[in-house]
Amino acid sequence: MRALARIAPPLLLATALVCSVAGPATAAGPPVQSPPKVPEAVGWGGAVASVDADATAAGIEVLRKGGNAVDAAVAVAAALGVTEPYSAGIGGGGYFVYYDHATGRVSTIDGRETASRTADEGLFLEGGKPLPFADAVTSGLSVGVPGSPATWETAVRLWGRRSFADALKPAQRIADQGFTVDQTFQDQTALNQARFKDFPDTAKLFLPGGDLPVVGSTFRNPDLAATYRQLGKEGTKALYQGDLATDIVRTIQHPPVDPASGRNARPGRVDATDLAGYQAKRQQPTHVAYRDYDLYSIAPSSSGGTTVGEALGILEDGEVGRYDGTQYYHHFLDASRIAFADRNRWVGDPAFNDVPVKELLSERYAASRACLISPDRALTSPLAPGDPRHPAACASAGPAPAAEPYEGLSTSHLTVADRWGNVVSYTLTLEQTGGSGITVPGRGFLLNNELTDFNFTPLTPGVPDPNLPGPGKRPRSSLSPTIVLRDGEPVLAAGSPGGATIITTTLQVLLGRLDRGLSLEQAIAAPRASQRNTAATQAEPAFLALPERARLEALGHVFASTPEIGAATGVERLPDGRWVAAAEPVRRGGGAAAVVRPAP
Ligand code: GLU
Numbered sequence: 001m002r003a004l005a006r007i008a009p010p011l012l013l014a015t016a017l018v019c020s021v022a023g024p025a026t027a028a029g030p031p032v033q034s035p036p037k038v039p040e041a042v043g044w045g046g047a048v049a050s051v052d053a054d055a056t057a058a059g060i061e062v063l064r065k066g067g068n069a070v071d072a073a074v075a076v077a078a079a080l081g082v083t084e085p086y087s088a089g090i091g092g093g094g095y096f097v098y099y100d101h102a103t104g105r106v107s108t109i110d111g112r113e114t115a116s117r118t119a120d121e122g123l124f125l126e127g128g129k130p131l132p133f134a135d136a137v138t139s140g141l142s143v144g145v146p147g148s149p150a151t152w153e154t155a156v157r158l159w160g161r162r163s164f165a166d167a168l169k170p171a172q173r174i175a176d177q178g179f180t181v182d183q184t185f186q187d188q189t190a191l192n193q194a195r196f197k198d199f200p201d202t203a204k205l206f207l208p209g210g211d212l213p214v215v216g217s218t219f220r221n222p223d224l225a226a227t228y229r230q231l232g233k234e235g236t237k238a239l240y241q242g243d244l245a246t247d248i249v250r251t252i253q254h255p256p257v258d259p260a261s262g263r264n265a266r267p268g269r270v271d272a273t274d275l276a277g278y279q280a281k282r283q284q285p286t287h288v289a290y291r292d293y294d295l296y297s298i299a300p301s302s303s304g305g306t307t308v309g310e311a312l313g314i315l316e317d318g319e320v321g322r323y324d325g326t327q328y329y330h331h332f333l334d335a336s337r338i339a340f341a342d343r344n345r346w347v348g349d350p351a352f353n354d355v356p357v358k359e360l361l362s363e364r365y366a367a368s369r370a371c372l373i374s375p376d377r378a379l380t381s382p383l384a385p386g387d388p389r390h391p392a393a394c395a396s397a398g399p400a401p402a403a404e405p406y407e408g409l410s411t412s413h414l415t416v417a418d419r420w421g422n423v424v425s426y427t428l429t430l431e432q433t434g435g436s437g438i439t440v441p442g443r444g445f446l447l448n449n450e451l452t453d454f455n456f457t458p459l460t461p462g463v464p465d466p467n468l469p470g471p472g473k474r475p476r477s478s479l480s481p482t483i484v485l486r487d488g489e490p491v492l493a494a495g496s497p498g499g500a501t502i503i504t505t506t507l508q509v510l511l512g513r514l515d516r517g518l519s520l521e522q523a524i525a526a527p528r529a530s531q532r533n534t535a536a537t538q539a540e541p542a543f544l545a546l547p548e549r550a551r552l553e554a555l556g557h558v559f560a561s562t563p564e565i566g567a568a569t570g571v572e573r574l575p576d577g578r579w580v581a582a583a584e585p586v587r588r589g590g591g592a593a594a595v596v597r598p599a600p
Helices: 002-007 010-022 053-064 069-083 133-137 148-159 164-177 183-196 200-206 222-234 243-253 272-276 304-316 325-346 363-370 501-514 520-525 548-554
Strands: 040-050 093-100 105-111 281-283 286-290 293-297 412-418 423-429 482-486 489-495 537-539 559-561 569-573 579-583 592-598
Touching: 040 053, 040 069, 040 569, 053 069, 053 164, 053 412, 053 592, 069 093, 069 148, 069 164, 069 222, 069 412, 069 423, 093 148, 093 293, 093 482, 093 489, 105 148, 148 164, 164 222, 183 200, 222 243, 243 272, 286 304, 293 304, 304 325, 304 363, 304 482, 304 501, 325 363, 325 501, 325 548, 412 489, 412 569, 412 579, 423 482, 423 489, 482 501, 489 501, 489 520, 501 520, 501 569, 520 569, 520 579, 548 559, 579 592
Parallel strands: 040 579, 537 559
Antiparallel strands: 040 412, 040 592, 093 105, 093 423, 105 281, 286 293, 293 482, 412 423, 482 489, 489 569, 569 579
């Protein structure tokens, strides 16, 4: 079937679709029941929080069998590749942050996707004009070299206690035996139905019988199970250099679209040399000292660590814990606004730009930006960036930027702790929900559309833009996996999906827990708002129902309603050594938290 789908002439496509109505024989088996979702768990022996119950259970299984937080995190990520295939998996990338208890060190892996070494600033231009965003998304052109497989293998090799093959086993089993389709999975499929149906291999996998997967039914992915089995046996060499690499390159360069669909799925430039040259990068985390805490996150190519860190630096100037509700939200929103003005001007792939990371996170620069905030009135956007290399109180550096381009709403964050006190905070993504919409035929996974995170044209004419496409370049990300220490011991780890709102969600969860007296579960559940240097602040309906809303509007804040922001997870170590795992009670259908030995 793999070969047929790859060639994809109309007649054979029709056959493939008819076959899928009956369901492939390999996918048969008894129905399975996924575990229930629990948003909070407390106890000993380690903890896992993710958006999905099967994935969380996979992590707990590995911890029980003697794996550490790294082994478990990779197991959870691989399982998310099965159960959250539109947001996570080996077709995408992400950022891995690891606290090692034995050394007290925090290390990170930048597993971001890269553009082809033949890419240039004109990657998304046609006839000198930027491609329509939707056309760029569903194309081979937007697919970057996947970074997640290299991230997983590197993490386990460097810090794990078990083998890469072992870490993949629970996911393999879930892919073989199946998981229970829930409403969120069906909704996410429905969101993608119009484009999935144009790619016969994607339709065959995710639109069984041409239709949405039925809630309560069992969803299997034997192709992905086989892919994981191969990776376990041969290592990721198979994916970066072997037959899997050949399949990936062919798919990117010749997107297997149904010719009858009329869709112009533009070919990508990534080739075998690009895949063979991919490296997940080890790099120093960002670090900010905030009150009694040390916060570690991911350095560029993500803007997560610098932007959350800069906002915290601005807020430390005030007294977030003592503000009333209105002043708290007011300062949170304006600090976010300022930090976003700066990130858009200064942050991109450091291999191509001199990103002033240290300066963006310096106390001096934070003070020079904090002085913009007045307790009596909101700042207006777009706000001009400052110059972190030459901090001057309340000064700007250049014109206010145009509105930030759209970023997706996909991605998955997981947090894991183990009995030894090691902690992982890991966010992985395909960019959009459903990535490029293109499944690698017969391999069971979707390819990312991460390259659409580049700006297609300079954000502000005449001002250098650090996030234009380039050869082998990593597009700027917003992923913000964070670990918090106090006196060298882990206290908290958190992160979220949600495109650029990831930054404000992570910031809000951290402030809620560290400053506002909320428990981790409450900080995650609290109503959210996201200000990213735009005229209106996005806010959830529950935020707009808060009594502070009218007072914030009186200060000049403008809100636009949005149904849901982010889907955070976190773990926290209690003073007696127990772990709390926490996930969303409601957003994205709720998340799944678990501990090895419950002890509430
Ligand atoms: N691609 C985005 C990033 O890396 C994340 C997409 C999302 O969370 O929706 O920042």
